Amino acid sequence: MKKTAFNPLFPLILMLLLISACTPSEAESSEPVPPPVEERDLNREPSETIYIEDFPLTKLNGTETHLYAYEGKIIVLHFWASWCVHCRDGMKIMDAFHAENDDFVVLAVNLGESPSVAESYVEEHGLSMEIFTDEKGVLGRHFGVSGFPTTLFIGPDFEFYTMNPGALDADRLNEIRDTIRELQK
Secondary structure, eight states, X not given: OOOOOOOTTHHHHHHHHHHGGGOOOOOOOOSOOOOOOOOOOTTSOOSSOOBOOOXXXXXXXXXXXXXXXXXXXXXXXXXXXXXXXXXXXXXXXXHHHHHHOTTEEEEEEEESSOHXXXXXXXXXXXXXXXXXXXXXOHHHHHTTOOSSSEEEEEOTTSBEEEEEESOOOHHHHHHHHHHHHHHHO
């Protein structure tokens, strides 16, 4: 019986593949990309408030709305993809959060996939939150999304609160919610 030698690079290659499992590829687009938004630490007073400018959002059915249509609500802008392993649980958590918190609205933006792929995912999982599509990745690049999921928290007057790259469990999401509510007082 012939023995195969163990390649010492195998664990390193496997680790790199796992790390990149939820990293989006660069989508080609001729549209200009604004510079990324800076992050605000929720636990300190910023020296200058950063406001998010209005931008269009395309629903799965092709109709458009704008960020400013959600004025007065605390916005959870959640970037996801149907193939992302960490997004699967995250989408369920976001949908439940959306249903349980009237002062928040979750805007889930499917990044880099066709609307039909996103719609199939939404139907299969029975999601009720608002789902948008960013097939060319313009919003993703604008906000510096480099992996999935990525979640931004925006105040009712469109002030930028914070950005969370990576998965959020329900406890961490509720902790951020409580901190934001304290800031609103």
